[in-house]
Each structure stands twice: as C-alpha cells, then as structure tokens.
Amino acid sequence: MPKLDSSVGKVELENPSILASGILGETAESMIRAVNNGAGGVVTKSIGVEPRDGYLNPTIYSFPDGLLNAMGLPNPGMNEYRHVIEKLKSEPGHIIIGSIFGKDEKEFGILAEAMSSLKVDALELNLSCPHAKGVGSEIGSDPDMVERVVRSAKEHSSVPVWAKLTPNTDDISALAMSAENGGADAIVAINTVRAMAISARLRMPVLSNRYGGMSGRAVKYVGLRCVYEIYESVDIPIVGVGGIYTGEDAAEYLMAGASAFEIGTAVAEKGPEIFSAVNRSLHSFMKKEHYSSIQEMTGLAHRQT
C-alpha cells in the first residue's frame, strides 16, 4: 500500500498536504479544523511586527478559475497573535509553520525570534506577497535582500526556516539560490501572481488596491514551472503551492520536485474537506501507478527528460 508520510528537511509530516498561509490561518479553531479534515500541517497567516488593518473592500474578486486578492496583509501583530499559536500548541501533534513578513532583515530577525520561541515546527518567510508596499515581493525579488533576510531569520531562529518565493520575477532560480546561500532549510513556491481585474461597466479596477495576487487553477502551470526550475538549481527541499485541487495536481507538483505541497484557494472554495479528498485521490493515484512513497515521486519528471 502506498504511504503518504513525507518530510521537508527535519519537519516530518503524516501526509504532504499543508494549509497555505492566509487561508483559515487567523484563528486556532480554523487551523484545527484543517488538521481534523486531513491536513498534514498548517501555515499561519503572515504576521508582522505591528498590527495592520489591510486594505479597504473590495479585497477579493472571485472568477471561475480562481481568485484575485489584495488583502494587504491584515494581521493582529506578533504580540497578539502569540495567543493563537499557544492555543494551537495546547493540542499536541499539530505541525505548525509560522509565517512572518517584514520590511528588512532586522524586522525578520525580530519576528523569527518571537515566532520560533513559540515552538512552531518551522518558519515560513513571506518574501512574496505581490500587493503590499515595502514588504513581500517588493523586497523578495532582490536576490541580495532574500539572502540577507534568510540569514537573519536563521540567526534568530531555533527552528527550520522556509523561504516562500514570488513568481513575479524573471529568475526564480536566482532567488532560490540566494535563499539557499542564506541558510534556508526549504523553498516554498509559489505565492500569488500579480494581476488585476477591471469592471467594464464601472470603468475602473475591481480591487480597492487596483493590483492583487491571482491564485487557484489559473496559476497551477506557473507554479509547476517555478518548482521545476528551482529543483534544478538548489539542493534543499521544495514545498509546492498554486492551484492544487486534486491528488493528480499534487502528484504533478511532487514530480516537478516538491516534497510536500500547500493548498490555499481550493480550501477557500471547497472547505477544509479538500485535504482528505486530495489525500485520498493522491493515494489512489499512487496505488494505480505503483508508487509506494512520496519520496519516490519527488523530482520524477526530471529523470525522464
């Protein structure tokens, strides 16, 4: 029988499907619901040093193949959010990845120390949100900055550090190599693709911030290409994310080079039950195709070309 357990470096997962950042990550209860529905781990909402309101509505635009969002990284700030992590940690056995964002290596250092002191299983550095000023992809598309931020987070953290990269660049491999040079334990790819929607009737952009990040089915092939390129450039594990709805989508990411994967928009669209559905369909795919482990599938698309 195929086995779904997997590991991302030192982080061991009962199964490879992880809740992506920003989806259900605001409360402990919603993250526990994801785990109870089969998620192998959860990534928290991205948390900054100070509380932040985010943008005015409309912040989300839904279309048949996914979502556009420009939430503006609303969050209660690290001091307040620590209670959410403590509540999550009160039930043993949950794999929790704490997502943090900041404007420079100093802020990432402060947040890495605070978040890792809460005994999360790893940190995910948001170097990739495409719609917030002075943070996310604005700093995460500069390879030198990526290296400095990762190094600072590593110096201030007692747990593994994952760098989440932006696809809004012409060379995601360069960003991945910088993260690896800075000491990253894993790469997460991708965050949303910078995009916009326009209402022809209103003759104006739909989102209050005008620009947003696209996710869901529409980005799967961008995500696969990014994971494939990164796998050829670095030796650290990769977590794939972008447009995963089925076990076969997940298998494609594994074969591109991922050791585990995150699910975002599909959870928003279909509810947390998507985790057990994806795990079930991945398991049947593996059985039918005679794969016995996740590890065996990782990177397979490279070996056959």
Ligand SMILES: Cc1cc2nc3c(=O)[nH]c(=O)nc-3n(C[C@H](O)[C@H](O)[C@H](O)COP(=O)(O)O)c2cc1C
């Ligand atoms: C509403 C929404 C909020 C998000 N918030 C965050 C966030 O706070 N931090 C982050 O790193 N990514 C955030 N993301 C990006 C997702 O974690 C994920 O990388 C992206 O949506 C692609 O995966 P998907 O197609 O499965 O949604 C958000 C995405 C959406 C749709």
